[in-house]
Amino acid sequence: MDPSEVEFIAEKERVSIVPNFNNATVHLISGDVGPFRAGLPVNVPVWMALNLRQRQKCRILAPDWLDVDKLEALKEEEKASKYFTKMPSEHYMVVAQLILSAVEDDIPRIEEIRMAVKNLWDVRISKLRSSVDTFIKSGGSHARLDYLTTMEINSVRPLLPHALDFIDRLNKASEGAPRRDLSQD
Amino acid sequence: MEDTFGDDDFFSDGDGEPITAQKVLQTLEEAWLNEKFCPDLLPSQADYVECMMEQIQQMEENVNKLKKNDFRVEVHHMELARIRYTITSYLRSRLEKIEKNTAYILEQEALRGPENSYLSEGELIFARDFLALQENHCKQLVLQHVPPPFQDFMPTQQSLVPNLRSHVFLRAKKDVDGVVIEGDRDSRDEEVDLEENSQHIMQYKPIANFVKDGTIQLI
Numbered sequence: 001m002d003p004s005e006v007e008f009i010a011e012k013e014r015v016s017i018v019p020n021f022n023n024a025t026v027h028l029i030s031g032d033v034g035p036f037r038a039g040l041p042v043n044v045p046v047w048m049a050l051n052l053r054q055r056q057k058c059r060i061l062a063p064d065w066l067d068v069d070k071l072e073a074l075k076e077e078e079k080a081s082k083y084f085t086k087m088p089s090e091h092y093m094v095v096a097q098l099i100l101s102a103v104e105d106d107i108p109r110i111e112e113i114r115m116a117v118k119n120l121w122d123v124r125i126s127k128l129r130s131s132v133d134t135f136i137k138s139g140g141s142h143a144r145l146d147y148l149t150t151m152e153i154n155s156v157r158p159l160l161p162h163a164l165d166f167i168d169r170l171n172k173a174s175e176g177a178p179r180r181d182l183s184q185d
Numbered sequence: 186m187e188d189t190f191g192d193d194d195f196f197s198d199g200d201g202e203p204i205t206a207q208k209v210l211q212t213l214e215e216a217w218l219n220e221k222f223c224p225d226l227l228p229s230q231a232d233y234v235e236c237m238m239e240q241i242q243q244m245e246e247n248v249n250k251l252k253k254n255d256f257r258v259e260v261h262h263m264e265l266a267r268i269r270y271t272i273t274s275y276l277r278s279r280l281e282k283i284e285k286n287t288a289y290i291l292e293q294e295a296l297r298g299p300e301n302s303y304l305s306e307g308e309l310i311f312a313r314d315f316l317a318l319q320e321n322h323c324k325q326l327v328l329q330h331v332p333p334p335f336q337d338f339m340p341t342q343q344s345l346v347p348n349l350r351s352h353v354f355l356r357a358k359k360d361v362d363g364v365v366i367e368g369d370r371d372s373r374d375e376e377v378d379l380e381e382n383s384q385h386i387m388q389y390k391p392i393a394n395f396v397k398d399g400t401i402q403l404i
Contacts, residue, residue, distance in 0.1 A: 001221065008270070026257055028264050029206045029240060047267065048260055057256065142366055142377055142387040145354070153354050153384075153404060161352035161386065168350055168388070 006151050010091035011047040016061040050102050060103050071116035078123050084147040093151045206240050209233050217275040222403040224347040226282045226290055231305035287316045288344030349390040356384045356402045364391050
């Protein structure tokens, strides 16, 4: 899947905004949004928040996990855990990216937040790579991937499924041939 | 002005039970991702597509009644564009599969019979025409110039067959117990239980039916 499609999916996540106008509830096909009261926070999909922000009709409130200390804590937890830990958002990377680039001026310490998100991502991706390595070497054909976010899964696609398909084909082709252990070659 | 965007637009599925536009959209979004990642062609959701297209049209008419500077206009336009993208991308990925595995898909469709069909009416016509064009093309280009014993066009032998053993990423929407992954010569069959909301990577074949009945979502 193209990363822009992951972004497309992530844009359905909801964020809080503070509108500067009044309007009754808007009935979208995907569900109701609003009502909008100037100065009162309201939950809207990310794509709408970005659009309203562009038109200077609102201020975007960063989700509470989008904070240097919270992200550092998540990173430490991630480092300490053998498995993947649950992220505060199914699309933390994309949402952070979209919001941070839209709200340059509204959020203090923005560069630090960006670094913190990137660090968290790096820790998780390197963990993902080493688990993929162990998984392939173990010759398994099934693995559990709890708490991996869509963007992370997409980063090992198509390489991982293709590699597994190929191993599967080699195994089938070698049926009847003398036994050899793939992992030791 | 009166708010024209009531959420009282209900659709009826086969059992006469009303479902909301929101639910239709959600079904389509899930079908889109399933179709994108599934190696095989899945049953068509043509009814939902049609239903959503009607909904889009109705919404457009309503939006046109609004004043140009109403803030809702742009928001609704954006949403409609997003829904259109989902639908086109869904239909496209189906057509891609039909073009790639034409003969195989038509063969499977014939085995299933008309009451259990996976292709929509339009897709079926497209698949047949596509195969006929291929045959014609092959004959004109090559087959008529080779000696008679080799002139037969054999679609099922020439068409690609999807690899149902290919690996997919998935999320279980409900508990699924006892999925059996076929082992090869070196390993035995393996049985796994998929807990609700857990994510996995495994072969498509053992879970194919769960994708079709909606218990498992491909991701």
